[in-house]
Amino acid sequence: MLFPTTTATFAGLFGLIYVGLTAWVMISRTTFNTLEGDSGNPVLQKRVRSQGNFGEYVPIGLVLIALLEGGGGGHGLVMTVLLMLLIGRVLHPFGLFAAPGSAPMFACRGGGMLLTLLSLLITSLALLIDFA
Numbered sequence: 315m316l317f318p319t320t321t322a323t324f325a326g327l328f329g330l331i332y333v334g335l336t337a338w339v340m341i342s343r344t345t346f347n348t349l350e351g352d353s354g355n356p357v358l359q360k361r362v363r364s365q366g367n368f369g370e371y372v373p374i375g376l377v378l379i380a381l382l383e384g385g386g387g388g389h390g391l392v393m394t395v396l397l398m399l400l401i402g403r404v405l406h407p408f409g410l411f412a413a414p415g416s417a418p419m420f421a422c423r424g425g426g427m428l429l430t431l432l433s434l435l436i437t438s439l440a441l442l443i444d445f446a
Contacts, residue, residue: 318383321376324396328372331403335365364407371430375399378437387440395433402429 342361343349352358379399383392402425409423 316384316386318380318392320389320392321380321383321396324400325376325380327400328376328403332365332368332372335361335368335407339365360407360410364410367406368403371434372399372403375430375434375437378434378441382437382440382444385441385445387444391436391440395437398429398433398436402426402431402433405429 339358339361342358346353346355346358348355348358352362375395376399379392379395382395404426405422406426409419409421409426412419412422
């Protein structure tokens with residue numbers, strides 16, 4: 315098994331984004347005088363969900379992609395699914411803050427989730443095809 319250097323590099327990028335999202339939530343909680351939860355504040359709810367959604371999808375994505383890369387998966391495939399995951403996770407928060415029903419909401423939120431789920435699906439299928 316090779317060390318997944320490409321995935322490790324992207325993991326560093328994802329870590330920085332997560333720190334940024336977490337700081338955004340922490341600052342927002344201070345601004346809105348909310349020590350925990352969201353106190354029903356719609357802006358804080360969206361920020362908390364942006365961070366939470368990132369934390370729900372990125373770890374499984376990185377694990378799957380690292381397994382694919384470490385198992386000898388092609389560099390082009392690994393880069394493609396990493397970029398899909400990165401773009402998807404960056405787009406998603408913009409969609410949460412776009413006007414409900416607007417084109418940017420569908421493009422960013424929907425597109426972000428589509429890219430995220432496709433990256434997980436492609437990686438999962440590649441692992442099953444290669445190693446099952």
